[in-house]
Amino acid sequence: MRSLQILLIALTTLAGCNKKSGTITTNMTDTTRTKPITGNSLTYLALGDSYTVGEAEPQAQSYPYQLIDSLNSKGINVSRPNVIATTGWTTQDLINAIATSGINGKKFDFVTLLIGVNDQYQHLSIDSYKQNFTTVLNEAIQFAGGDTSKVFVISIPDWGVTPFANGQDSVIYPEIMNFNAVNLSISKAAGVHYIDVTPVSRTALGDATMIAPDGLHFSGKMYAEWVKLLEPVVASTLKK
Secondary structure: OHHHHHHHHHHHHHHHOOOOOOOOOOOOOOOOOOOOOOOOOEOEEEEEOHHHHOOOOOHHHOHHHHHHHHHHHOOOOEOOOEEEEOOOOOHHHHHHHHHOOOOOOOOOOEEEEOOOHHHHHOOOOHHHHHHHHHHHHHHHHHHOOOOHHHEEEEOOOOHHHOHHHOOOHHHHHHHHHHHHHHHHHHHHHHOOEEEOOHHHHHHHOOOHHHEOOOOOOEOHHHHHHHHHHHHHHHHHHHHO
């Protein structure tokens, strides 16, 4: 029991280190972009936690920024993402942050949502996750103007393959899949897009280039693999 308590304290400490604040950015110059925005551009809201922030990696390597760079390179003009995400956030934390974000009532051309790893991390109940994920997904749909085709849910990746998990993937992975079963079911019922990045996240096992310097989160190289799955679906939807 004492060893478990020590592990949980270590996990909490690492998750809290170098936290990146949830941000809402509009009409700002972004020096991390590889290409400038010109003319009218689409708006993008990214909701999540450390995986959306790109914890322990440069901002430009996070999946929202890689996504807009990929879209822009294909002639789909997207402005700098509005990001509401912070390392360590649970679904309830995200709900609370949205409520105080100042963007309620605003509409975006598309929205991504990746949330739930910290619910699993903190051993919160599946029932509470089901309720909170439903709430935050409904909010995401509202931000997309009620258009479910403009909402893209991303599955929870498997952090059990990271060095920090210390070989406990046989325990962590089934728990994550239980949470993913919930977000998949709710996403399907709502009629939004669902992008399953969990299988590709597991390829980080034994591949240090897929892991961020902190040994817990994923690297920009891994996020690029997620974008390969996400971008074609987003591009197809935005071109309609």
